[in-house]
Amino acid sequence: TGPAAMYEPSMTTLGELQVEIPGRREGDPVMTQEEFQRGTKIYFERCAGCHGVLRKGATGKALTTDLTREHGYEYLQSFITYGSPAGMPNWGTSGDMSEEDVDLMARYLLLEPPAPPEWGMPEMMETWKVLIKPEDRPTKKMNDIDIENLMSVTLRDAGEIALIDGGTYEIRSIIKTGYAVHISRISASGRYLMVIGRDGLVNMIDLWMENPETVASIKIGIEARSIETSKFEGWEDKLAIAGAYWPPQYVIMDGDTLEPKKIVSTRGMVYDEQTYHPEPRVAAILASHYKPEFIINVKETGKILMVDYTDLKNLKTTEIEAERFLHDGGLDSTHRYFITAANARNKLVVIDTKESKLVAITDTGGMTPHPGRGANFTHPTYGPVWASSHLGDESVALIGTDPEGHPDQAWQIVDTFSALGGGSLFVKTHPNSEHLYVDATLNPDAETSGSVAVFKIGDMAGEGEPDFTTLPLVEWAGITDGQPRVVQPEFNKEGTEVWFSIWNAKDKESAIVVVDDKTLELKKVIKDPRLITPTGKFNVYNTGKDVY
């Protein structure tokens, strides 16, 4: 009984939708309806994130039939089997796809992609549930949890999050969320935790309840990645926003109930060529601290939208021409500037959230920047900087973020140096820390992907590349089965400990490793059979206040 029993998460993903083989053309490979359905499911689960639902390409290459047919079956089959150094996974040789599935996918890609359905207000309203009405919720915190130091941990393949106490390391609860759940964000007051699954399911969890639970949910699309809440003074906890990959759109919702208020399509013209794009996906969304605005990355058209949320009926949007393939990013230490990666273009874009204007587009000098929210610190030589690592190579790039004190270096790449290796996803530091942590999650070498590089910020001055310490976290976790990967450093509220996920296969043991930031010694290994595929971790205080 209780809200958990009432709450049935929606598992409809693009892979589960009933699709028909689009009209056959001469020379099309023979494929049964069942095979086509299976191909669609695999494509959604493995390929769409990088190549797009309509296969127009983004982080991955375009796979439209004019191209796939030119390359032909053999080429596709070998590419899917062996992958490429540019980032295509080796689905066949890694054992993730069977030989039959590789064959199926090579044939599938020679056919036109099925057209997925739209998801407008009627569909959203049908999935919208308020499990506990605002008036029936507690009026004060009813538990003894130190909410500000709570960690919301993505349990990716379980479609759940774990709420872990940042002080005692105790798992306070496990909550069912969307399919392949992606990120957590927190409302400005720190009360409501918002979680989004790849299937577009949003859970709103009330951290004041005796046992924090989902109080409202809605499915905002068929594929999604981002969620955020209004943070400007006077608008705390008032609104939520979620962005979808499919259909390409964002929706602004009531911050108490998730009632959908306004859906805006992001289909339109690519910023530079000014040609129409049918699938401009919504990537990172951040709330401005300077204005009542949401900052929205539209990936394929290369536009950053600054959406004023004060009057949804007369919606004012500043549309900034940035760069294609916008992905993730974060704020500088003053919270005034938004720095974001146009990752397939090797660029960082800087926006002034006070003036709602483009400030700079800078080449990072590395391959495919992937900063997460990035890392802010004061460099001994260059002053305030923000860091990003890269997916395609081992480099870390630092961009100057102090236009007042260090005008010559502002928005320039002031330094680049090597960390462990390519395949890095996230960097992290904290205002109270003297260290910069850099993972190498997708590196093919198990020792590399199982470790993290730690740079001492004070040692970054001087000639040559700074040295780093390697912490063998998988070894520290004592997991020998499988090839677990270290992913996403996240600090506790005080900035004294840093947490890492040890991300193993679904049927193997995973863990969370906590490191003492001062001594770089192991503080705690959190293991529990319920910790299935932990990936992202979101400290309530640091996430809500944009401390990174």
Ligand code: DHE
């Ligand atoms: Fe993420 C953030 C998209 C794969 C873990 N990821 C984001 C954001 C986007 C995104 C747009 C920024 C959200 C925001 O700030 O509003 N991620 C995608 C993809 O399209 C991609 C490449 C492929 C896919 O098919 O989904 C992808 N992401 C992954 C993973 O495989 C990761 C490593 C494991 C997982 O849990 O799925 C992963 N993504 C994360 C994490 C963040 C994230 C942990 C938040 C980082 C932070 O510190 O804020």
